[in-house]
Amino acid sequence: MSGRENVTAKRLMDACETLLCETDTLEDLTTRRIAIQAEATPSAIAYHFGSQEELITAVAERVYRRLNAERLSLLQKAVDRRAPAPADLEEVIAALVGPSIRWATDPKSSYPVLAHFTSMAQSHRDDVAHYRRIIDDVEHHRAFIPHLKRIAPWLDEVDIGWRLNCALGIRSQVTRNRPRTALLTNYQLDLDNVDLVIGRMVEVIAPMFRR
Amino acid sequence: MSGRENVTAKRLMDACETLLCETDTLEDLTTRRIAIQAEATPSAIAYHFGSQEELITAVAERVYRRLNAERLSLLQKAVDRRAPAPADLEEVIAALVGPSIRWATDPKSSYPVLAHFTSMAQSHRDDVAHYRRIIDDVEHHRAFIPHLKRIAPWLDEVDIGWRLNCALGIRSQVTRNRPRTALLTNYQLDLDNVDLVIGRMVEVIAPMFRR
């Protein structure tokens, strides 16, 4: 069971990812619809993944990995550019929030998968352990801590972690609460202008790490 | 239809609120369970509210109103204390984030209702209009804008709105992603210490509104 190199298993994941991007509401994503899109049967989902939930989790994990890779690559670039001196603060922040902003704006990206997944994980937080592995997969976020610490050595690790967490909150708000963001800024900010939004975020987050 | 002064309608709302606070996962909240708790039948939900979703929405709106009242009352107090001079920035921020933090920490509060509701609204965002009335009910958040503008007159309204939005993002992160917050701060922050957490938030948000 749960062979991921199987052909139909992969087709199920692809179908699930496609549907997760297409449908607005999670409850329209039924096992039967996924099965039809993948030219399989609902039983195949149970056989390969155990349940629909675990299929979605597997898909989310796959997408999440892509996003993380992009994020960490940007961080590495920022670090390398100034090494051995500390990285540029604004560049590090842009690496932290940039990919999410870009994905959330790009209609062709699989960002909706992550949006749906996190909201699903919020609703079904019984088997917490399984979800947290992905959602609280803060390992790659932790990668930012040492570099931020070099930039702001007067802050201790708790301070850095706290500020990092706050930055993530701002990122979530902008990517997942677009209408609210638009409304509060009186629709006078072009939220589709990725660089402008990232700049605005840097402008707010950077001071947290300055004296 | 949809009479809210009816006895069983009120009992249904109370039962729903109770269950929303008790159950961890939203899918355990079924019409039958609500009906049983309210000593009624599932049909009663349809009759009085139209659907389970609308019942939950009504309950959330009721809870939301209580939270808003607390928030605006604190804002008013902060304003009155310094009037006619501009209010104290840190006090205004504490009014903005304090009630949520307090509710999220208090196990007897109805905060879980709001957590469940917002995550439900994220999953079912087809009839956007109905949800936004509550979620993007930014009217009461807008109330903070003129006071923040007086405190930081060098910022234009868009800047203020943007920063306010960022502050709300930080608040959501802390109240709704506790495990992540705990992990990033290495479990060295007592997240049950309300005043300490509010202080930490003020410490991060206040600089956004300073020169």
Next chain:
DNA sequence: TGGGGATTTCGAACAGCATTCGAAATCCGT
């Protein structure tokens, strides 16, 4: 090339869900 055990697919069935609807019951002003 053919046989046979393991892997994979399928279809039918099950329990649970939200919601609908017509009939019963209750309420309440006259």
Next chain:
DNA sequence: ACGGATTTCGAATGCTGTTCGAAATCCCCA
């Protein structure tokens, strides 16, 4: 005490995710 409006109820409908045994397929080895 009557009678229309409001409210409650129970059965039925169509959907859901999942289970399970049987069929089909694959693939290694003789």
